[in-house]
Amino acid sequence: MSRAFLVVLDSAGIGGAPDAGEFFNGDVPDTDANTIGHIAQACAAGRAEDGRSGPLQVPVLASLGLGAALEAASGMAPPPGLDGPVTGAWAAATEVSRGKDTPSGHWELAGVPVPWDWHTFPKADPCFPPELVEEVCRLSGTDGILGNRHASGTNIIEEEGAAHVRNGRPICYTSVDSVFQIAAHEEAFGLDRLLELCADLAPRLHDMKVGRVIARPFLGSEETGWKRTSNRKDFAIAPPAPTLCDWLHEAGHPVHAVGKIGDIFSMRGIDDVVKGEDAELMEGLAALADGAEDGAFVFANLVEFDSLYGHRRDVSGYARALEWADNALGLIIPRLRAGDLLIVTADHGNDPTFSGTDHTRERVPVLMQGAVPGGRGLVDFVDVAATVADHLGVTPKNGKSFL
Numbered sequence: 001m002s003r004a005f006l007v008v009l010d011s012a013g014i015g016g017a018p019d020a021g022e023f024f025n026g027d028v029p030d031t032d033a034n035t036i037g038h039i040a041q042a043c044a045a046g047r048a049e050d051g052r053s054g055p056l057q058v059p060v061l062a063s064l065g066l067g068a069a070l071e072a073a074s075g076m077a078p079p080p081g082l083d084g085p086v087t088g089a090w091a092a093a094t095e096v097s098r099g100k101d102t103p104s105g106h107w108e109l110a111g112v113p114v115p116w117d118w119h120t121f122p123k124a125d126p127c128f129p130p131e132l133v134e135e136v137c138r139l140s141g142t143d144g145i146l147g148n149r150h151a152s153g154t155n156i157i158e159e160e161g162a163a164h165v166r167n168g169r170p171i172c173y174t175s176v177d178s179v180f181q182i183a184a185h186e187e188a189f190g191l192d193r194l195l196e197l198c199a200d201l202a203p204r205l206h207d208m209k210v211g212r213v214i215a216r217p218f219l220g221s222e223e224t225g226w227k228r229t230s231n232r233k234d235f236a237i238a239p240p241a242p243t244l245c246d247w248l249h250e251a252g253h254p255v256h257a258v259g260k261i262g263d264i265f266s267m268r269g270i271d272d273v274v275k276g277e278d279a280e281l282m283e284g285l286a287a288l289a290d291g292a293e294d295g296a297f298v299f300a301n302l303v304e305f306d307s308l309y310g311h312r313r314d315v316s317g318y319a320r321a322l323e324w325a326d327n328a329l330g331l332i333i334p335r336l337r338a339g340d341l342l343i344v345t346a347d348h349g350n351d352p353t354f355s356g357t358d359h360t361r362e363r364v365p366v367l368m369q370g371a372v373p374g375g376r377g378l379v380d381f382v383d384v385a386a387t388v389a390d391h392l393g394v395t396p397k398n399g400k401s402f403l
């Protein structure tokens with residue numbers, strides 16, 4: 001029996017979402033956002049020269065069909081670096097869930113579109129209701145909170161880090177996503193205390209249809225600067241129905257998660273999880289390519305495209321990360337066995353050339369190694385789940401297989 005590997009490059013969208021005009025960064029609709037397309041254009045124009053140079057160098061993703069998927073999704077002619085011959089199987093997928101966030105994207109890729117409207121907090125200052133603030137204070141034993149507004153996570157640590165270390169109040173903030181995020185110093189506040197606070201708060205926020213409470217621990221000082229650590233933890237609402245992980249798990253297939261996947265699916269239908277920074281996750285993925293059992297499903301998320309570069313609007317950084325991942329995937333592919341299927345995709349966009357600091361509503365690439373080569377054109381997110389299930393001999397509960 002063969003295996004299936006589903007790798008999500010978090011936020012690597014390819015533009016063209018038909019409903020992008022209904023999603024915003026500040027006052028600007030996401031209509032023209034195109035994460036991969038705009039990064040490739042910036043690279044080709046010499047506008048992404050920090051730590052790298054010239055056209056985007058992603059020969060593996062390009063030969064799997066990234067440029068073709070980009071063109072099918074958005075009509076953009078593939079820029080230099082994405083314009084070579086295609087030998088893989090590819091598609092461009094459209095999302096229907098009403099959120100441009102990580103859980104919506106992943107659940108729908110796993111066969112379960114989100115049936116509800118997420119609760120988001122108003123772009124006001126303060127943005128959280130007083131009862132919620134009281135609950136945070138009660139649970140954390142503090143006399144107030146810091147933040148209480150929409151913010152970028154790295155900016156708010158700059159703004160509130162010193163006060164936090166002085167008065168011990170947790171830094172609470174949100175974004176256009178359905179999230180309640182708490183940043184706290186690992187030593188001054190305590191990592192375990194932060195994780196416990198988030199775990200205790202999560203049920204109340206999930207009842208409000210807030211998708212995630214996210215612990216954002218950091219270290220450092222005002223003098224040396226602040227740095228977020230990889231001890232981030234997402235306390236996500238559970239998927240509304242059994243997902244691809246459950247379909248396969250119930251049919252007796254081992255399911256291995258890499259990265260945030262365990263949190264996103266509340267560990268449902270998942271046997272074990274590899275954690276760490278993206279470089280460690282990529283090593284974990286390579287080890288699973290070598291060692292995962294026959295019939296296994298390996299589901300990986302690489303988050304740093306989004307967290308380190310997309311939200312920070314860092315075009316060179318995003319391009320460097322894509323080039324690094326392309327090289328690493330090129331080393332993993334030869335380690336796959338005959339009959340294995342690898343799908344590389346994304347969960348939403350986060351165009352680093354775009355206005356604001358939030359995700360962007362986009363179509364995503366579906367690049368396949370191990371399927372019959374050729375283009376499948378425009379498909380649905382749920383078709384990815386159907387394809388993986390079909391490949392492993394399990395009848396999909398949703399979607400159409402590409403095989």
Ligand SMILES: O=P(O)(O)O[C@H]1O[C@H](CO)[C@@H](O)[C@H]1O
Nearest residue numbers: 152153154175177179307311
């Ligand atoms: O700016 P940071 O803290 O990275 O936050 C970002 O990360 C959140 C969860 O992925 C998003 O909703 C966005 O707010």
Ligand SMILES: [Mn+2]
Nearest residue numbers: 010011102347
């Ligand atoms: Mn994401």
Ligand SMILES: [Mn+2]
Nearest residue numbers: 306307311359
């Ligand atoms: Mn994000």
